[in-house]
């Protein structure tokens with residue numbers, strides 16, 4: 001994707017907020033459930049969804065036909081490996097079918113078709129859809145015009161709610177709880193949409209503290225620091241040194257520096273290797289700390305860390321299938337089998 005220049009980014013933001021306002025008004029008229037933001041589900045609903053995902057994990061064959069006859073459309077205007085394929089695996093595991101496109105170039109978006117028109121078509125072809133788009137707010141636009149549930153599979157640097165459900169399931173499975181945790185988020189906290197979504201979701205659990213580890217240029221945006229963390233009185237620190245923070249953490253959430261969202265390549269090259277987690281650094285961490293990463297990784301976690309029992313990022317990707325199965329069932333209102 002070409003780098004966004006500043007005026008284009010500002011225009012996207014203005015449009016994005018007006019789309020959200022319209023979306024809220026429309027949602028009052030149309031009770032169909034979508035997942036556009038991690039906060040679209042209450043804490044209780046997330047608990048139920050994670051319990052269902054846990055049951056799916058342990059009783060996979062029981063769910064093999066619950067979505068027979070249903071179709072999932074995957075509309076990916078931006079590259080993906082895990083999210084698209086885990087959604088497809090999820091629907092196939094449930095006995096349903098999948099259709100879709102994996103790049104804007106292979107759809108009629110390349111001829112200028114709008115998201116709004118595309119979703120109207122897809123509503124005729126499928127029962128539910130997962131959409132990834134480089135522009136913030138694109139999933140909200142789709143939901144306004146959609147006749148089927150829309151799942152936001154990542155919208156620009158904004159949110160990635162199904163990665164957050166995956167992260168919550170991973171943390172709960174590894175630590176046995178979602179409360180009373182010190183979570184370190186490290187790397188590109190400015191453009192990393194998984195970071196924004198995870199903070200939004202985790203502030204709803206008691207006694208959670210954040211240590212935000214980034215270079216000054218890649219700190220969390222004000223929409224997270226001021227409107228979420230400070231507004232809710234959540235304890236957090238912003239630091240630059242990973243080594244000094246490591247010993248305090250229950251979870252270390254590493255992130256890739258998001259090349260595709262930089263205004264210029266020079267800044268990306270300067271910042272891309274600002275943190276590299278290796279075996280030596282892992283010695284500074286607690287024995288029961290776990291390392292998560294939404295993946296893909298580039299250089300920020302050395303492959304020598306993969307064999308450490310605290311490296312949980314590949315298990316995390318596996319949990320993504322179970323949680324997306326639970327999400328599809330929930331949005332399609334499919335009964336849990338006996």
Ligand code: CP
Nearest residue numbers: 080081082083294295
């Ligand atoms: N975590 C994640 O969103 O990975 P993909 O970009 O491969 O979907």
